[in-house]
Amino acid sequence: MAGRHLNLKSTEDVRQFVAEQDPKHIKVGFFDIDGVFRGKYIAKAKFLSALENGYGFCDAVLGWDVADTLYDNSSFTGWHTGYPDANLRILPESGMILPFDNETVFFSSEFAGRAKDICPRAVLRRVLKRAEDMGFMAKTAMEFEFFMFQESPDSLEEKGFRNLTPLTPGNFSYSALRSIVHEDLYQDILDTFSSIDIELEGLHAETGPGVLETAIAVDDALAMADKASIFKAFMKILAQKRGLMATFMAKWNQELSGQSGHTHMSLWSLDEKPVFFDPADQHKMSPTMRHFLGGQLAYLRDFAAMIAPNVNSYARLTPGYWAPTSATWGVDNRTVGIRVIPGSEKSHRLEYRIPGSDVNPYLSMAAAIGSGLLGIEKGIEPGEPALGNAYDLDVPMDRQLPTNLESAGILFGASDAAKDLFGEAFVEHFAASRVFEAHEYGRAVTDWELRRYFEVL
Known part of the structure; x- marks a missing residue:
């Protein structure tokens, strides 16, 4: 129904x-x-x-x-x-x-x-209030990739999360064939979310066995975070009710690309006029857009724990798998951390490419928008855009992402900018939670360790 x-x-x-x-x-x-x-x-x-x-x-x-x-x-x-x-x-x-x-x-x-001090939704609301006080509102849209399996919670346990059966085999990105073969599933997804006013602008097969990707239509930032959170939860419910499993893990298999949670965003004036577009600039970027981008790049390392919040997040952030590894930017370049997407006055925007599908939308959006606001307040310039393959660039340490969750949690907990934006209570609590998660992983004995060391050591 x-x-x-x-x-x-x-x-x-x-x-x-x-x-x-x-x-x-x-x-x-x-x-x-x-x-x-x-x-x-x-x-x-x-x-x-x-x-x-x-x-x-x-x-x-x-x-x-x-x-x-x-x-x-x-x-x-x-x-x-x-x-x-x-x-x-x-x-x-x-x-x-x-x-x-x-x-x-x-x-x-x-x-x-x-x-309220540590509530993710309240954290985003505080960032958006700061934007409002500066004369801005944020419009955003989120994309999610997710894997679908012909499994159940019971079968996952029985198989030990190994040798899983995907919805479809192999790579077949943008497959019209498979989206029509599984038309009842695709239509069910579209109808389900349309019925509760979550408009999916697109839904298609992505590269990898059983991968789907969807894009939620643009909305005000708080409404988008609400919709994105509901989408992830309800998509998993819809799948299980059909005898399937959907996962939004950042990377479930080391041989496959990870799953992104890219966020598109732009700032508008409070009377709803876009402020990112400047027809006279080489890349059509207004000073406001440049400084917003500059802040995002400058604080990406500090705020990584909010954008890559799980141990598994860092398995996705590896070169050559469509995920950025450093604070770089470029114009219509998918190897960078933040992509400038040229368009009309209303569609000119940034694509924040660091988050995976595993993010908490409230927190990843708070980090992306909040760091941009700091860039505007401080007039931070983004520097020159990356050309070609950004993975090959020699990026300084202060623009490189942390390589693991514990490092990200420690950096976040020590960040004065984070405390200014999100409040000391939230920063202390969230940083501690990420370090705890990392320590839980550190105590685990993985299949990789058993295969590597059991016999030979």
């Missing part, structure tokens, strides 16, 4: 809708530090009370990793705090009928109170 967006604007709109439709239970949810979708069903009476006062979740949901393992290095929450409740506020504008089997009413939420 198709879902629908409810187009509610206020708590009063929500109350009226609930009174008219009389749902017995309502689904509420949120996205955590890692962008993982979490939530629960609550009774109608409790939901109506939560509209005014918010509702609580044990704040362990902000104090553990993707495997629900509690951080041992967090000052925000832990055994030392007793894991109290964190308050969440319901977002009236998020209301929808879920696009699945039942007419379930759903509302997304954002952390409030003390937890």
Whole structure:
């Protein structure tokens, strides 16, 4: 059954809708530090009370990793705090009928109170408020690549995540044949997201076994982060309901290219006039665009933990696999970190190519936009564009990405620019969470290690 967006604007709109439709239970949810979708069903009476006062979740949901393992290095929450409740506020504008089997009413939420300081959505809102105070609004669009498998959670466990069966074999990028053979799946994806006002501008096969790529139509930055987060979560639900599995890991197989989460962006004035375009400039770049780009390049290393937030993210960032490895830029050049895409006054934009599909959209967008704003504030010039293969350039250390998550977490935690943009509480907590994740990986014994060392050492 198709879902629908409810187009509610206020708590009063929500109350009226609930009174008219009389749902017995309502689904509420949120996205955590890692962008993982979490939530629960609550009774109608409790939901109506939560509209005014918010509702609580044990704040362990902000104090553990993707495997629900509690951080041992967090000052925000832990055994030392007793894991109290964190308050969440319901977002009236998020209301929808879920696009699945039942007419379930759903509302997304954002952390409030003390937890607001480390809430990913609130972090992005603070960056966008800074842009507004500077006279700008940001328009963005996100692309995601994701692998599809003829597997289930049970079969993955049974196979030990090895010898998986992809949706389709081999490489066949932009295949019209396969998109028509699997037309029912493609149409289901398009219809599902269209029903909840997430317009997919494109959907096609990408290079690799079972890879699909989609682009979400441009929107204001906060709305885009909401849509991108919902897309990732609901795409996985849609797949499992069809007996398939979708993964947004940055790189699931060392022999294949990784999966990108490229973000297109431009700044506009508050009266909605584009400010990146200058017809007199060689590359049609206004001073505002140059300085925004300059800031993105200058702070890419500091903010890498928000853009490449997982251990696996760094397996994707390797030369020759369509992923950048340093803070470089170029004009319509796909080997660089940030690509200038020439266009008309309204379409002239930047493509931020560093993020993989594994990103938390709120945080990757906050890093990309926030660093650009710092560039405007400080008048940072981007330097000369890269020509040809940017992988061959001799890039100075301060423009090279960290090579692992622990290094990225430490750099982020020490960054004064990060504290200025995102707040000290968030920087301390997020940096600690990335170092914890890296240490969890450091304790693991991998298949690679067993094959390499078991017999010979």
